[in-house]
Amino acid sequence: MQKILIANRGEIACRIIKTAKKLGIKTVGVYSDADKNAVHTQLADESVYIGKSAALESYLNANKIITIAKKLNVDAIHPGYGFLSENENFAKLVASNNLIFIGPTAKAIKLMGDKLAAKKTVKKYNIPQVPGSEKPIKSIEKAKEIAKKIGFPVLIKAAAGGGGKGMRIISKASEFEVEFNRAVSEAKSAFGNGDVFIEKFIENPRHIEIQILADNHGNIVHLFERECSIQRRHQKVIEEAPSVVLTEELRKKMGDTAIKVAKSCDYTGAGTVEFLVDKNLDFYFLEMNTRLQVEHPVTEFITQLDLVEQQIRIANGETLSITQNDLKIKGHAIELRVYAEDSYQNFIPSIGKLKNYKEPKGNGIRVDSGVAKGNEIPIYYDPLLAKLIVYDSNRIKAIQKMKTAIQNYYIEGINTTLPFGTFVMNHEAFKSGNFNTQFVKLYFNDEIIKNIQTSEAQLAAKLALFLHQKEAEILKIAKNE
Amino acid sequence: MLYSEIIVNNSHHFKSHNLNSKDLNVINIEKDKNIVLYNNKKHLVKIVKKDFLNKTYQLLIENTVYEVKIKNHIDTLISKIGFTENSNQNLKVLKAPMPGVILKILVAKNEKIEKGKPLVIMEAMKMENSLMAPKNATIKSIEVNTGEKVDKNQILITFK
Numbered sequence: 001m002q003k004i005l006i007a008n009r010g011e012i013a014c015r016i017i018k019t020a021k022k023l024g025i026k027t028v029g030v031y032s033d034a035d036k037n038a039v040h041t042q043l044a045d046e047s048v049y050i051g052k053s054a055a056l057e058s059y060l061n062a063n064k065i066i067t068i069a070k071k072l073n074v075d076a077i078h079p080g081y082g083f084l085s086e087n088e089n090f091a092k093l094v095a096s097n098n099l100i101f102i103g104p105t106a107k108a109i110k111l112m113g114d115k116l117a118a119k120k121t122v123k124k125y126n127i128p129q130v131p132g133s134e135k136p137i138k139s140i141e142k143a144k145e146i147a148k149k150i151g152f153p154v155l156i157k158a159a160a161g162g163g164g165k166g167m168r169i170i171s172k173a174s175e176f177e178v179e180f181n182r183a184v185s186e187a188k189s190a191f192g193n194g195d196v197f198i199e200k201f202i203e204n205p206r207h208i209e210i211q212i213l214a215d216n217h218g219n220i221v222h223l224f225e226r227e228c229s230i231q232r233r234h235q236k237v238i239e240e241a242p243s244v245v246l247t248e249e250l251r252k253k254m255g256d257t258a259i260k261v262a263k264s265c266d267y268t269g270a271g272t273v274e275f276l277v278d279k280n281l282d283f284y285f286l287e288m289n290t291r292l293q294v295e296h297p298v299t300e301f302i303t304q305l306d307l308v309e310q311q312i313r314i315a316n317g318e319t320l321s322i323t324q325n326d327l328k329i330k331g332h333a334i335e336l337r338v339y340a341e342d343s344y345q346n347f348i349p350s351i352g353k354l355k356n357y358k359e360p361k362g363n364g365i366r367v368d369s370g371v372a373k374g375n376e377i378p379i380y381y382d383p384l385l386a387k388l389i390v391y392d393s394n395r396i397k398a399i400q401k402m403k404t405a406i407q408n409y410y411i412e413g414i415n416t417t418l419p420f421g422t423f424v425m426n427h428e429a430f431k432s433g434n435f436n437t438q439f440v441k442l443y444f445n446d447e448i449i450k451n452i453q454t455s456e457a458q459l460a461a462k463l464a465l466f467l468h469q470k471e472a473e474i475l476k477i478a479k480n481e
Numbered sequence: 482m483l484y485s486e487i488i489v490n491n492s493h494h495f496k497s498h499n500l501n502s503k504d505l506n507v508i509n510i511e512k513d514k515n516i517v518l519y520n521n522k523k524h525l526v527k528i529v530k531k532d533f534l535n536k537t538y539q540l541l542i543e544n545t546v547y548e549v550k551i552k553n554h555i556d557t558l559i560s561k562i563g564f565t566e567n568s569n570q571n572l573k574v575l576k577a578p579m580p581g582v583i584l585k586i587l588v589a590k591n592e593k594i595e596k597g598k599p600l601v602i603m604e605a606m607k608m609e610n611s612l613m614a615p616k617n618a619t620i621k622s623i624e625v626n627t628g629e630k631v632d633k634n635q636i637l638i639t640f641k
Contacts, residue, residue: 408525416544453493456547459524462500464487467531
């Protein structure tokens with residue numbers, strides 16, 4: 001493999017370019033109007049303009065990306081995450097143009113992309129699953145019947161779903177009358193597919209996932225877990241590895257289960273099997289993400305592997321150089337996603353210009369970013385600016401390091417999730433490890449936010465007064481002289 | 482009693498006599514960067530902007546920017562007279578809001594000025610007050626000299 005095209009932008013494009021450079025592989029970047037001055041546009045060996053700012057006209061334009069790849073004699077395409085990374089048609093198109101897709105086969109993407117198909121596929125391998133319907137539910141009567149069997153509360157979910165769209169929690173039969181049709185129409189408009197199914201609703205679960213690597217020669221290993229329960233709007237903000245609740249025994253059990261899920265769809269490459277874990281530490285298969293995850297750096301820290309390098313080697317046909325026995329967890333890593341969002345205003349997007357931008361540095365501090373001072377944050381894409389990842393010998397030290405790193409992260413011009421990161425690192429529930437996906441709802445409520453802001457505002461007022469009085473004194477002295 | 486009002490982010494209001502800085506320990510570590518111990522808790526504070534004349538400060542505390550505006554009792558008086566940034570666009574002159582002495586004139590004839598720019602510094606009741614441009618304008622004339630005593634409502638500057 002001599003040259004790869006990265007069909008992505010932002011921090012992940014930069015991240016992939018870094019490893020490609022390390023491996024001596026040439027890189028081709030693509031960019032839209034909004035990204036003319038972006039970091040990834042400058043970082044790649046060659047960068048090609050692909051269209052207007054809207055993703056549909058640029059980063060989602062599969063044909064254009066293939067044309068560029070052919071023209072520049074590219075050997076392989078890395079899709080990153082998001083955009084075309086889980087698009088089976090794109091994977092097919094890449095292969096039919098005699099290019100290598102750095103990721104799984106189109107077949108695996110298709111199987112795991114449809115949630116009902118995925119459930120059916122893994123069932124043959126006795127994977128624990130949340131009880132529910134195996135087929136799309138077409139009527140309210142049928143929905144009620146199944147809900148009665150598995151017990152309320154239940155969840156209506158879109159078969160083609162993701163990101164919380166088309167999801168409804170139903171706590172009693174009568175609620176189906178309204179909610180069922182709403183879920184169907186929401187699923188139809190979001191995914192072009194109105195199929196919904198029903199699952200038992202697991203209350204206050206943890207979200208724990210297992211990273212796997214599979215080569216084209218039948219070897220599969222798991223790289224342990226990532227704890228991803230700190231979420232807002234069903235999306236992760238803070239991830240860590242290892243998880244405080246997993247015993248060696250449970251870790252092995254979940255790891256083996258993840259490997260079975262990978263086998264069930266003949267998976268190749270790097271993938272992630274997501275589980276819900278309830279308060280009794282029973283775990284259930286949720287879905288498989290057939291791509292590199294945003295939070296992969298925490299796994300890289302604790303395994304000392306470069307996952308992008310592994311992806312490239314696997315795509316190149318190499319055999320995995322590691323076995324399960326070689327793998328040991330070393331230390332503790334935490335990631336904070338630095339989103340351009342206002343922590344104190346319900347995480348609403350904060351757009352604008354990065355008037356000043358300085359990343360923290362130090363041993364065990366890693367920042368994966370795709371922005372620089374002076375950049376406008378485009379409104380067209382995901383608001384992820386950067387990921388701050390810290391690593392230390394144990395969790396307590398890693399939390400301490402994260403707090404210091406956040407303090408030394410200097411961003412001026414837009415609001416970010418950094419203050420939320422500080423809040424979480426200081427919170428008793430997080431420190432003790434006793435938390436679940438309800439963390440934000442339970443602890444980061446309006447009243448607490450108001451208290452933090454009032455207290456910080458008071459400090460600001462005191463400091464300003466202090467500074468002002470100090471300056472006034474200097475002026476007075478000057479006047480007397 | 483004389484006190485200042487301190488407004489943070491246009492939403493939090495404090496009175497200066499309620500804000501003593503005894504529980505504050507400010508350790509300057511480098512230019513505009515301080516470690517502040519507040520109730521014994523450590524905060525890293527960066528001074529983003531300080532404007533003594535306009536009495537406005539921008540501080541970065543725990544990754545959040547706080548805009549602080551200090552208004553002393555005379556500013557409050559001024560704002561009661563209606564001589565604030567919301568002033569009428571038709572204003573043709575800058576008048577002295579109170580009797581006092583002109584300490585400094587910060588603009589020149591024909592100078593183009595922006596709303597909010599300090600024009601004159603007046604001393605009144607042993608305190609310095611900066612009088613700001615009520616609107617974007619050009620200076621037509623300056624009617625007073627440095628050191629001059631002025632009466633309330635005396636015209637200091639005229640605008641074109």
